[in-house]
Amino acid sequence: MKTSLAVGSILLFNLALGSGDITNLFKVKRPVPTGPPRNVSEIYMSYFSQKLDHFHDDDTTMWNQRYFVSTENFDATNRNVVFLMLGGEEEIDSNWMMYGQWVVSSRKYGALLMYLEHRFYGQSQPLPDVSIESLRYLSSEQALGDATEFIKSMNQVYNLAPDAKWIVFGGSYSGALAAWLRLKQPDLVYGAVCSSGPLLAELDFSDYHQVVIDDLTASSEQCMTSLTTALTQVEDLLANPKQAEGLTSIFNLCSPIEGLERNDIRVSNFFRTLLTPFSNAAQYSGQVKISIDDLCGIMTYEAAGKEIQRLANVKALVDGMECVNYDYMSYVYALKDTVRKAGDVRQWFYQTCNEFGWFQTSSRADLQFGLGVPIGYYTQLCSDVFGEGYTEDAMKAVVDQTNLDYGGLGIENTASNVVYIYGSADPWHKVGITESDNPNITVLYVEGMSHCQDMTEATRPETAQLTAAKKETDRMIGVWLGYN
Numbered sequence: 099m100k101t102s103l104a105v106g107s108i109l110l111f112n113l114a115l116g117s118g119d120i121t122n123l124f125k126v127k128r129p130v131p132t133g134p135p136r137n138v139s140e141i142y143m144s145y146f147s148q149k150l151d152h153f154h155d156d157d158t159t160m161w162n163q164r165y166f167v168s169t170e171n172f173d174a175t176n177r178n179v180v181f182l183m184l185g186g187e188e189e190i191d192s193n194w195m196m197y198g199q200w201v202v203s204s205r206k207y208g209a210l211l212m213y214l215e216h217r218f219y220g221q222s223q224p225l226p227d228v229s230i231e232s233l234r235y236l237s238s239e240q241a242l243g244d245a246t247e248f249i250k251s252m253n254q255v256y257n258l259a260p261d262a263k264w265i266v267f268g269g270s271y272s273g274a275l276a277a278w279l280r281l282k283q284p285d286l287v288y289g290a291v292c293s294s295g296p297l298l299a300e301l302d303f304s305d306y307h308q309v310v311i312d313d314l315t316a317s318s319e320q321c322m323t324s325l326t327t328a329l330t331q332v333e334d335l336l337a338n339p340k341q342a343e344g345l346t347s348i349f350n351l352c353s354p355i356e357g358l359e360r361n362d363i364r365v366s367n368f369f370r371t372l373l374t375p376f377s378n379a380a381q382y383s384g385q386v387k388i389s390i391d392d393l394c395g396i397m398t399y400e401a402a403g404k405e406i407q408r409l410a411n412v413k414a415l416v417d418g419m420e421c422v423n424y425d426y427m428s429y430v431y432a433l434k435d436t437v438r439k440a441g442d443v444r445q446w447f448y449q450t451c452n453e454f455g456w457f458q459t460s461s462r463a464d465l466q467f468g469l470g471v472p473i474g475y476y477t478q479l480c481s482d483v484f485g486e487g488y489t490e491d492a493m494k495a496v497v498d499q500t501n502l503d504y505g506g507l508g509i510e511n512t513a514s515n516v517v518y519i520y521g522s523a524d525p526w527h528k529v530g531i532t533e534s535d536n537p538n539i540t541v542l543y544v545e546g547m548s549h550c551q552d553m554t555e556a557t558r559p560e561t562a563q564l565t566a567a568k569k570e571t572d573r574m575i576g577v578w579l580g581y582n
């Protein structure tokens with residue numbers, strides 16, 4: 099699996115929810131880089147006294163925001179280059195201070211490395227709990243306010259040169275934050291590298307599954323056909339309640355599914371759990387153990403029986419022997435838990451319900467993934483977890499507002515000095531910039547690359563195009579810093 103950290107949190111939820119895969123509701127987490135053991139004595143962790151509310155001056159509440167620093171490669175004479183990695187929807191990991199492409203670049207350019215944790219994630223908790231009342235202070239705009247205050251302060255703390263240049267980095271959600279920070283604070287931030295950043299908020303992100311389908315089809319046509327057939331067989335069993343009992347045993351469900359209406363939200367939850375193994379293998383292809391080819395091998399292995407049985411075999415490979423929990427209410431209870439650091443999942447779910455959407459539906463007849471997970475499943479979940487008012491219309495309005503605030507894909511023409519990198523295998527490229535004529539930005543669209551794969555150093559053979567994209571990113575950073 100991707101990292102010990104991520105596996106840890108998935109196991110945690112498995113314990114609480116049978117084999118329910120709640121962490122997979124929101125697939126934007128990025129793998130943490132690893133490498134041979136290194137002994138770096140110049141890395142340390144610290145806390146920054148941060149404002150709670152950047153938009154109301156009369157609120158003077160402060161809290162402690164965590165960050166990592168590495169002076170390992172810092173040019174302490176000139177003191178004029180800083181690389182800032184923005185934290186996203188997860189705890190920051192100190193491995194990023196030792197491994198990764200930005201560390202490679204820091205050696206070349208003498209950069210001070212800083213990694214700032216996002217408010218409400220990891221140990222950067224502004225308030226004692228994550229109740230709805232507290233989460234009013236969780237938003238991308240507040241996070242950008244945090245980064246702004248941090249940069250201003252660190253210019254003093256590290257006695258940086260007056261012309262010091264800050265380059266911000268991020269991957270996935272934090273990649274978008276990096277581009278947005280350059281947009282909003284061009285005087286403080288000189289350039290940004292946005293890796294796989296979702297820039298366009300979208301309530302119903304059905305395109306996500308289009309890319310998964312493309313990845314499966316690229317592995318083998320027969321694979322996608324088998325999966326479509328399997329999903330149809332599931333529908334058929336559901337439509338024949340007498341046989342739905344077969345469904346319960348084929349998929350080793352924790353509770354019987356027979357007798358449930360087709361439009362019952364528990365059935366949507368069940369369908370979603372069927373799709374996640376494929377989404378994960380697509381999004382992280384080349385970075386996780388179980389590949390699309392592995393799953394396709396199972397789906398096309400005729401000797402294993404009918405397609406539905408092969409799909410059950412895929413689930414069993416991913417989930418192990420435990421029964422499959424599709425009980426909707428246990429998801430709701432887990433997401434309603436207001437104790438801090440409950441896997442950070444509640445916080446990210448809050449941001450998707452209140453700012454971004456990005457809900458990975460299967461609700462389009464023209465997609466071969468069936469109609470198992472409609473947008474109503476997600477809007478209902480937002481309401482059940484955070485209270486009434488999360489209607490489809492209301493949520494469309496907040497998503498539109500987010501796109502107004504940051505410009506959506508139009509950021510292409512409003513922020514200069516940004517490198518945007520996306521991979522064709524990664525579903526998130528559908529809400530990013532994959533081509534542009536604007537000479538003020540650099541767009542790298544890498545064939546076969548998965549989510550944020552450009553951020554890590556190669557630990558296994560990689561394509562020439564990916565290597566070239568990493569080199570080009572490094573070169574552009576050099577251009578911003580005045581090298582040629």
Ligand SMILES: *[C@@H]1O[C@H](CO)[C@@H](O)[C@H](O)[C@H]1NC(C)=O
Nearest residue numbers: 135136137138139140141170
């Ligand atoms: C790590 O490096 C420091 C300073 O160079 C040294 O004192 C220490 O013994 C090293 N530790 C290990 C485990 O190699």
Ligand SMILES: *[C@@H]1O[C@H](CO)[C@@H](O)[C@H](O)[C@H]1NC(C)=O
Nearest residue numbers: 510511512514535536537538
């Ligand atoms: C590129 O940047 C220059 C200098 O800031 C600006 O004049 C020009 O309009 C920009 N071009 C585009 C296409 O945004």
